[in-house]
Amino acid sequence: MMEGFLARLEDELMDFRAIEYKGIQKTEEELINLFYFKFQNAPLLSRMDAIRDYCVDEYETLLGRDLSEEELLIVQEKFDKMYVTKDIYKIYGWLLEECGYPSLPDVEYEKRKLEYEDVFPVLYLKYRLTGKAVHNHIKHLVIDEMQDYSYLQYVILNQIFKCRMTILGDKAQTLDEQMRDVLQFLPGVFDQKIRKIVMNKSYRNTMEIARYAEKLTGVKDVELLKRHGKEVVEEQFQTEDAVLDEILSKAKLGEDEYETAAIITMTEAEASTLYQILKARGEEVHYIDRNSSVFKKGLTVTTFYLAKGLEFDQVFGVFQDAGNPMLNQAKYICATRALHELYMYQITE
Incomplete structure (x- = not known):
């Protein structure tokens, strides 16, 4: 469900339009080609930033000078308007509705709250749409109480920590109503690179x-x-x-x-x-x-x-x-x- 939703956002989140500012000129068709082909691997909500930088660099090279901070802000605004929204909170609300759940309350930013169950889906959505920081300075990660982490939490951990991990726990101590063995899905998350050690003393x-x-x-x-x-x-x-x-x-x-x-x-x-x-x-x-x-x-x-x-x-x-x-x-x-x-x-x- 999540992956299908993310794929549809590639189209549903965008409102392409021609851009013209001083010497920067791109038609709608040119922007679409840049978006879906040249920069297709950039995260969705960061992709127009990459296209903007590409267009600005192209223009500054021809012009022989850098745009001022004020000019860059104007260009940024023009590119941002091609997104229906960049608000992760609203986008997650759409996902909830698509899954048959009530959307999140439409309230002011300062009054927004998430239930604990929504935190990690929102975090995953944010990483997929904006990119993630990879903590390369971490050499080894230890995760305790492994039975209390969800599939999605392990997916997030695998994305932001590329180091070796030690994951340990006791499935009988789960805080879910039913015992579940996370080892059933961990090989799929970590590409089978798992060595299992049973400590039964x-x-x-x-x-x-x-x-x-x-x-x-x-x-x-x-x-x-x-x-x-x-x-x-x-x-x-x-x-x-x-x-x-x-x-x-x-x-x-x-x-x-x-x-x-x-x-x-x-x-x-x-x-x-x-x-x-x-x-x-x-x-x-x-x-x-x-x-x-x-x-x-x-x-x-x-x-x-x-x-x-x-x-x-x-x-x-x-x-x-x-x-x-x-x-x-x-x-x-x-x-x-x-x-x-x-x-x-x-x-x-």
Whole structure:
């Protein structure tokens, strides 16, 4: 769909007209030939700039002098008018309509906003229409949490980084409702130049926690480090206060063995509520949200998706919506954060 749309823009975005300014003269037919043949490899929204420079250089060579800044601006304006628009925001709105979705709101530039899901399609559209900066100074790129990147994001990364890459992740930790294996499409993005390494040894968790995590995903080929610990605890509670009472009674912070513990929830609203209750009780507790930049020892409250990449001595998973389609992934991510002890609690109110 995207490629077909881009191909049609070659015609639909253009309104060719003859240009004449001082000694610069080009007929509509001459401009069309320059656009579709001589400069056909230039990005669409940069192509008229290339043609303008070609015409200006041709004229300045014959004239024997350079055009002034004011004259160049006038010429630029004449060439820009041959585009119906150069506004990526509007062009993306056309694409949405063509795909059967509502267009973007027609608002002033300062009030424009994009949903997260639209950011990378817009970025890809911009690169294709205006050209991209290739970061040749980067020698090796490391991408973590590979399962959370979309096909389009990998296409963009492949276009702007031409260096070697190390891409790693765990497909069971995806933030999508369904697990997906990005290795199914990566060879197509990177032209088959991929060496796959499967790392199936688990060192972080005790065997009890690792086996619990295995049951959540159905993954059976993990080689576990033979370190035993406490069995995973699963309990139900009727209220938030009741579950917090239990957590505080089980937390072993301040003792010699544990330095960190986490209460992990499904949503930011749930995490914020538990954090506020604990603060009101006078408990020493930290809160990690999307704006946090510091990780501290002690008791932390956060969501499963913000806990990715972190690890804690004790983890207390607190879940309320048993019907949430992301519940299984949330529990898996929660389980894989725990080093020594894992408690999985359900609030049934």
